[in-house]
Amino acid sequence: MLSSGKLPMMSPDLVTEILATASDIALLVAPTRRVVTVLVNPHHRSFGQLADWEGARLNDLLTEESQRKFDLRLADLGSKTHGPMAVELNHVSAEAWDFPVRYSIHQISKDGSLLMLGRDLRPIAEVQQQLVAAQLALERDYEAQREADTRYRVLLEVSRDPVLMVSMSSGRITDLNPAAAVILGGSRVDLVGSAVAQEFDGRRRGEFLEMLANNAGSETAAPMELTARRSQRRVLVTSTLFRAAGERIVLCQIDPAEKQAAQTDDLAENLARLYHEGVDGIVFADAEGVIRAANEAFLNLTDAASMAAVRGRSIADYLARGAVDLRVLLDNVKRTGQLRMYATRLTTDYSGQIAVEISASWLNDRPNPVLVLVVRDASRAESLRRSGAGVTDEGTRSMMELVGSSTLKDIVAETTDVIEKMCIETALELTRNNRVAAAEMLSLSRQSLYVKLRKYGLLNKDGDQAV
Structure with a gap:
């Protein structure tokens, strides 16, 4: 039989096994369009159990679109004398989910019985959906890139x-x-x-x-x-x-x-106007504190007649503590580059004094370094502090509490020690613990300052040796 090109006779069980394994799903449909037998590939369990399909009408197992497609294909099949026909159908199940199957339809008898051998198309459909999703993502990325490129181009152009x-x-x-x-x-x-x-x-x-x-x-x-x-x-x-x-x-x-x-010219013009018309005194001096230039506000503070009267003089001539103030200013500003809000008093050409706050900058990025001083009048703030202190000052209240419990001599002695200690601490702070400068500022000898430091416990552990 095999040598003649024909298959030998086989038992029904063997034919059933061949049909089940040769396809993913096989349906035997009666002329009345009812499913007689459902064979599912034992190696393809994704369909689950389809025993409930047996005895059901085929149209009830298909979507409406697939029903119309199936009817049209059957009409074509009836017009042919032989040969199978392929069609893709979408099944629906009781769980309301559908899946596509590609069937090869064979008419196995003259009464219209059909054998439908199906191949599951879900893996192909999933791949197609992934390809469609990837294509849509590429198109979205492309549109986003085009939009970004358009914005970039417009921004460059305008x-x-x-x-x-x-x-x-x-x-x-x-x-x-x-x-x-x-x-x-x-x-x-x-x-x-x-x-x-x-x-x-x-x-x-x-x-x-x-x-x-x-x-x-x-x-x-x-x-x-x-x-x-x-x-x-x-x-x-x-x-x-x-x-x-x-x-x-x-x-x-x-x-x-x-x-x-042009921007530099504007800056230079603005700085020049600030120098000449500003309310704070501005002084330029060399590394030794000799005045090279000063603005009109500084001349007003010192009651100087003209710029020629201050040029070439030392800044110490206008500071109440003279060389001591100048040394504190120079030492601090040369070490840190800046000094802010240094409180002192400025003397005028007519022996008057005015409270000021000095800010200093050291410009040493040039062959001849320059000391720049900004001198601000602090006399009004000082008078406000004095008038507003009153009995609310904590030190004053402490002294008033001693009245009645101590003698006047004891009160004066105690407050003198407090004020003396505060003055020494202030001088040390202003001179950054330079005891030589602090002694000069307080008009004390170094030995007297050293004794008072010991008295008030202001010496460090290594302070047995005076500076």
Whole structure:
């Protein structure tokens, strides 16, 4: 039989086994469209138990769309003399979920009985759904990228600030806006892709890229002043380094050098007006405290007739404690660079005195360092403190509480010690624990100050040796 090309006769059980394993699902349908037998592949258990299909009408197991499709295919099958026909149908179950199956329909008898061998299409459908979801995600990403690119392009086009992008790996310009093209003296087409170092006079690639990176990494670096090769314009370049898609890119902001010069001129003018018209006295002196220049407000504080009357004199001549105040000012400001709110008194040319607060700055980033003093009138604040203290001052209340419990002599002796200790502590604080300067400030000898420090317990553990 096999040699003649025909299959031998087989038992019904063997045929059933072959049909069940050759397909995922096999249906034997009677001419009345009722399912007679359901065979499920034992190796394909995703369908579950379908025994309830036997005896059911086939149309009840299909969706409405699949019912119409099945009827049309049966009509085509009836017009043919032989040959199977394939159709994809969607089944519905009692649990209200559907699944697609591709059937090969065979008419096995003249009475219209059908054998339907099906292949489960759910794995293919899942793959198709994944492909559709991936395609939709790609389209959304593409639209988002297009939107971001459009915003980026519009921003570059309308921005009045010249900017260009430079790739750190190649050293070439990757993009720039029209304002940058104008200031560099070329067109965007010519400049994109060109070596950025060649667009500026006297610059080599490696050195220039290193300058851009250093400028971007420093918080205090000033803009680089360069000359554009094509336009021969002096420009100021400020760089910002960032990483995009694994590549380091430098954003260069370009400003005309004349713009910076105009800003500098405005600053200089404003500072000059502040110096001449400000309410606080401003004094410029050398490293020894000799006055080089002073504004009108300082002349008013000291009752000086003119600038010539103060130029060349020492600041100590105008301080109530003279050289002691000057030494405290110079020692502190040279050590820290700044000194704020130093309280003292200023003497005038007519032997008057006025309470002031002095702030000092030491400008030593030049061959001849400069001491800058800002002198503020504190006489009104001092008078307010005096008038407002009254009996609310804690020290005054403490002294008043002694009245009636101690003699006047004891009260005076006790308060004298308190005031003396406070004065010594204040002098040490003003001189930053410089006992020599503190003794001069208090008009005491070093030995007398040392005795009082011991008396009031103001010596450190290592303070047995006076400074």
